[in-house]
Amino acid sequence: MREIVRTNDPVLITVIETLLQGACIEHVVLDQNMSVLEGSIGMLQRRVMVADDRLVAARKLLMDAGLGHELRNDGE
Numbered sequence: 001m002r003e004i005v006r007t008n009d010p011v012l013i014t015v016i017e018t019l020l021q022g023a024c025i026e027h028v029v030l031d032q033n034m035s036v037l038e039g040s041i042g043m044l045q046r047r048v049m050v051a052d053d054r055l056v057a058a059r060k061l062l063m064d065a066g067l068g069h070e071l072r073n074d075g076e
């Protein structure tokens with residue numbers, strides 16, 4: 001799996017999940033439950049991961065939705 005977005009914005013995570021689900025692109029949000037450890041201050045970022053074979057489609061989907069600035073660089 002590859003990381004496409006890293007953010008601590010729960011609204012952005014919801015939007016991205018909705019877009020990916022609508023396009024039938026399987027994904028996983030990692031570190032979603034870390035708020036228990038951090039005390040819900042929003043410091044730890046969540047990571048949206050997609051399968052390697054769906055990476056290009058997921059990146060294109062988010063760029064088309066105007067969220068290209070949120071995408072992680074391939075090398076990160």
